[in-house]
Every structure is written in C-alpha cells, then in structure tokens.
Amino acid sequence: MSKFIKKNVIMDAEAMRRAIVRISHEIIENNKGVENIILVGIHTRGVPLAQRLAKSISAIEGVEVATGSLDITLYRDDLSAMGYNPVVHATQIDCDIEGKTIILVDDVLYTGRTIRAALDAVMDIGRPKAIQLAVMIDRGHRELPIRADYVGKNVPTAKKEAIEVTVAEMDAADEVIIGDVE
Numbered sequence: 001m002s003k004f005i006k007k008n009v010i011m012d013a014e015a016m017r018r019a020i021v022r023i024s025h026e027i028i029e030n031n032k033g034v035e036n037i038i039l040v041g042i043h044t045r046g047v048p049l050a051q052r053l054a055k056s057i058s059a060i061e062g063v064e065v066a067t068g069s070l071d072i073t074l075y076r077d078d079l080s081a082m083g084y085n086p087v088v089h090a091t092q093i094d095c096d097i098e099g100k101t102i103i104l105v106d107d108v109l110y111t112g113r114t115i116r117a118a119l120d121a122v123m124d125i126g127r128p129k130a131i132q133l134a135v136m137i138d139r140g141h142r143e144l145p146i147r148a149d150y151v152g153k154n155v156p157t158a159k160k161e162a163i164e165v166t167v168a169e170m171d172a173a174d175e176v177i178i179g180d181v182e
Helices: 013-030 046-061 113-125
Strands: 004-011 037-042 066-070 101-109 130-138 150-154 161-166 175-181
Touching: 004 013, 004 150, 004 161, 013 046, 013 130, 013 150, 013 175, 037 046, 037 113, 046 066, 046 101, 046 130, 066 113, 101 113, 101 161, 113 130, 130 161
Parallel strands: 037 066, 037 101, 101 130, 130 150
Antiparallel strands: 004 175, 161 175
16 A cells, blocks of 8 residues: 655645635636536545535625535446445435536546546436536646646646645645655
C-alpha cells in the first residue's frame, strides 16, 4: 500500500471557501441563473463540495438548487484492479434529470477517468440537456479529452505527487495538501 507524505498545504479553509463562492458566481453567470440546474457530487468528497456550492448559490440567488450524489464505482474501468469487494455508495438524485443541466462536482481532476465513469452513470439515469464539471483542484495529466468548466485552483503536479482534499464534513478540516506517494 502506498504512503502519502505531506509536502505543503496549497489551500486552507478560507481559500477553499473563496473558491466555492467564486465557482458559485461562475455557475450562475454561465448558466444565466440557476433554473434547471442540478449539482451532483461524485462520491466521496464531491458530495459535500456540491452541497456547499448549493448553499452558496442559494445565498446569492435566493433560490434552492437541487443536489444529488453519484457513485461511479461500478462504472470504473479499473474495477477489476480494485479488489473483489469494492465499496459501493448509493446514487441519489431525487429529481428528473431530463432536459436539465447537470453540474458534476468532484474534488480533484487528474486523468479524467473518474469523470468518464460519471458521464456513463449519468447517461444511464436519463438524458440531461447538458453536463458541466466543477472541481476544487485540476492537477493536469489528462488521459482522456475531459476538461473542467469550473476550477477552484489549477495545480501543476509531477506524476509522483498526489493531491489530497480534505473536507470538514468527513475529515474534520478543510484543506488541500500536495505530497509525495511512496
């Protein structure tokens, strides 16, 4: 099993909060409001980030934005490498996605394979009008032609480095850490 060795904090709680507020404004502006928008967090840390975006957008626009959660485990192209008992979380999208704009929310965009799996999972649920992508960190090294529409921070990394996003809802602290994997 690989070990994460912390090198530097690249975003603290305040920087993450500001990124959420900025992304919220960008979503509102790019979509000319938030009518027919659904924020869908990708398990695991994309879910609280989507909920934070919804809360921020609600504070700005004065309307509630639908949220959901998406488990992409069974859509991964590396499922056989994950072991015999992968942890599967519930997908919960409590509204019809037909004709809506889905904004997938994740913590880190790296190779693009997680997002490809998320696109497949969403299309199995229904046919949205559009799918957009919001991430806290884009670290580069794409293997698929996928890009984020909304990015908290671009962090160029070496392949041997790793990015760890922690959220208070799950990890008791908000921060983004860069480190090495051994």
